[in-house]
Amino acid sequence: GQQLNQSPQSMFIQEGEDVSMNCTSSSIFNTWLWYKQDPGEGPVLLIALYKAGELTSNGRLTAQFGITRKDSFLNISASIPSDVGIYFCAGQLPGSNYKLTFGKGTLLTVNP
């Protein structure tokens, strides 16, 4: 099946630092989504992107839909301890009947 390459796999940062993670694919996507999963919980939607080049913010989070439609990035500014968790990208392929393809996730650890 289609694959999303999400990187990095894990990050260890100090509180206050900025974070950047991205997803790439060889396929074009109609929609890019970014989710966060806290330990023992289900993923929660952070940001949804619908158009190539779109840049959207949600508080300290900013995500962009790549102009080629094959990639997306998520930035977190001024990280805090509660940012800890696993971040997943997800994309919706054309003609997939809204089925999502997920990346493997980025595990973020924030040291106070």
Place this chain on the structure above:
Amino acid sequence: ETGVTQTPRHLVMGMTNKKSLKCEQHLGHNAMYWYKQSAKKPLELMFVYNFKEQTENNSVPSRFSPECPNSSHLFLHLHTLQPEDSALYLCASSHLGQGFYGYTFGSGTRLTVV
């Protein structure tokens, strides 16, 4: 409260037991999904239901049996599971129609097979 409720949150079962996982969504969505999440693996899609009809079975072993009696409820019936089936089972829902706003996930059921 996420709008998608899964019960139980934790389940320990023997390999000869039969149990069921329940998922209920209060969002008016018309599609529901079962995912399996194992350690260090990506989310694995198991089943998809659109308008109560199963539209996808992602080569899931027959010891997992889904049921969708209506667009708000989804079950996963389990029998004669194996230890490697231990994982977090996530239910999700979405609205198919005008626009797409992603999936809403439940909190999951942590399943341990002993």
